[in-house]
Amino acid sequence: MEEFERKIQSEKLGFMMTWTELKKFANELEQTFDCVVAGFKENDAIDKNKILNGDNDGIEIFIEAFDSKEWTIKN
Numbered sequence: 001m002e003e004f005e006r007k008i009q010s011e012k013l014g015f016m017m018t019w020t021e022l023k024k025f026a027n028e029l030e031q032t033f034d035c036v037v038a039g040f041k042e043n044d045a046i047d048k049n050k051i052l053n054g055d056n057d058g059i060e061i062f063i064e065a066f067d068s069k070e071w072t073i074k075n
Contacts, residue, residue: 014038014048035065 008015012051014036019026025026038051039061047055056062 005042012048014051016046031068032065032066033067035063036063037061 006016036051037059038046038056038059040046040058041060042058051059051062052055056074060075062072064072
């Protein structure tokens with residue numbers, strides 16, 4: 001998982017997945033810490049830094065998991 005986290009942090013757009021890929025990924029998780037998932041209809045609206053700084057413009061759904069028990073979901 002640490003390698004995956006480093007890859008995400010180094011990418012400008014984070015890590016892009018389809019809905020099917022996201023569901024598969026979520027089903028394989030055992031624990032979640034500091035995870036942000038942002039759903040878009042259009043790829044060109046994505047700016048990881050804006051999202052991490054609270055700019056949710058263009059986001060269809062926003063999920064922030066602080067740990068395995070505390071999550072925030074917005075649309």
